[in-house]
Amino acid sequence: MGDIIVIEDLVKMFDGKTAVDHLDLRIREGELFGFLGPNGAGKTTTVRCVATLTNFDSGTITVDGYNLRRNPVEAKSRMGVIQQQVSLDKDLTIRENMISHAMYHMMGKAERDARIRELSDLFGLEEYLDKPVDSLSGGWKKRAAIVCAMLHSPRVLFLDEPTSGLDINARRLLWDVVRKLHADGTTIVLTTHYIEEAEALCDRVGIIDHGRIIALDTPQRLCEGVGSVAVEYLEGGKTQYRYFGTREDANAFASTIDTGVDVTIRKTNLEDVFVELTGKSVGGGK
Amino acid sequence: MSNLLRQIYYVAWGDMMFMRHNFLNILIMSIMSPILYLIAFGFGLRTGTTDIGVSYVSFVIPGIVALSSLNSSFSSTSTRMNVQRLYYRSFDEMMMCPLSLHAIVWGKCMLGLVRGLIACFILYALGLGLGAGGIGGMELELTPMFVVCTVLSCIVFSFLGMAAALLAKSHQSMATFNSLIILPMTFLCGTFFSVSALHPVFQTILYCLPLTYSSELIRSAALPDFLEFDWLCLLGLILWGVAFYTIDYWLLKTRKV
């Protein structure tokens, strides 16, 4: 299958500060792509550029063959975006928000009502449909926003930290929905700080830092890149990590550590890769 | 064409629902200040007959209609868009959808148009009622051109409201725009006195402001027996509309943030 999203040499500046720095990225049709990176790395900005929410300074973006600058309407009709911040109209009810959304995508009344019923059933929103947005808690608003973004069955769905603020049930539900959409052939671009989730779900993962892609591969190959076996031990009050290609090397290294120290030998996971590459622990801080 | 109309309706639909939820509030808000102006300037001042031969009340009511079209249309469009853009962020959601930008400009100015019309027509009905009761404003007439000009005026100021909202970086800059542009226009642009009575320098300045065209135009349409219909002002107001529309379109097209 071809590439449904092609980003070439994308640059986005904010007041002279570069948020996205000559970024190249191709997302294949039907894949579930994980977009990881520390806070402020430029994930949301990249998604906003592709979603036409902000103009970029240079570069080209095509969605399903349509250039974003020349054919924005065609490109937009193929995308759905769940933004990091909930962005519902608080003067309207949940249902009115959904109807508005469906209208913006030119859906007919019958199709619209059926989709709203189906998705709000799925996310347990029926009883909230006619309530004003602000009477719902944060997580329920997020669910409503998710339904809005999925109403028009987009070919490409962007999820910018969709699980932040969701309870465990909603999160599991969302992953089930995402898996199902993925199985049905929807291309999904997922941004998250819950790296285990990305590791479990994604076909490919791109790690971005300071506006550049610094690694891009399947989760497994990324782990192999830093070394498939991790050794974790405490030294000077801080947890240290070392990575090795084979279990033997890891064991050999572990035997050199003081016997009084707790040592864990385990498989390398995506979180290790992330920390190795970005030099920051997930969730900020050095 | 029909596709464009449908898109306009879809864009405006949410705003119409918003209006339905808050109808009473909106009604009170949009007629309160025009009625106060009418009482204070129309009846409080009572300056006898004007130089065009009508009573001051008849003179001032069309001016207050123009003023309400500015106040209501401008502030409803700009406030709502500002909130949707900066606070709810639901404006972003709309911008991600496959809508033509023309539909967005027209659709988003519908709320201002409807609210402006409500305010203008309630006020004018009041004026005509007072005239019929012999209290004041006996010379006023409801002509087709009055309706056309009022609609046009509401559209123009809705477009202006949209431009202001798109340019505003925060709620504060909106307030600044209000007190720097809107408030002076309210009192100076031929609403409460005739622009032709002023020194030519002031006249030139006032003819650089859209409300002057609107109030002269609406007045000429409301007093057909005393004033000739002001085609030049009609053209002027249309040009203002085209200019604001172009600015709105351009701002949407080149959105930075």
Ligand SMILES: Nc1ncnc2c1ncn2[C@@H]1O[C@H](COP(=O)(O)OP(=O)(O)OP(=O)(O)O)[C@@H](O)[C@H]1O
């Ligand atoms: N509207 C804005 N104005 C100015 N700078 C901005 C704006 N939006 C983002 N930035 C800057 O761009 C950079 C990238 O931000 P972005 O929101 O894309 O990060 P992110 O990877 O999504 O981070 P997070 O994980 O915290 O969501 C940051 O340095 C941020 O300060």
Ligand SMILES: [Mg+2]
């Ligand atoms: Mg982000």
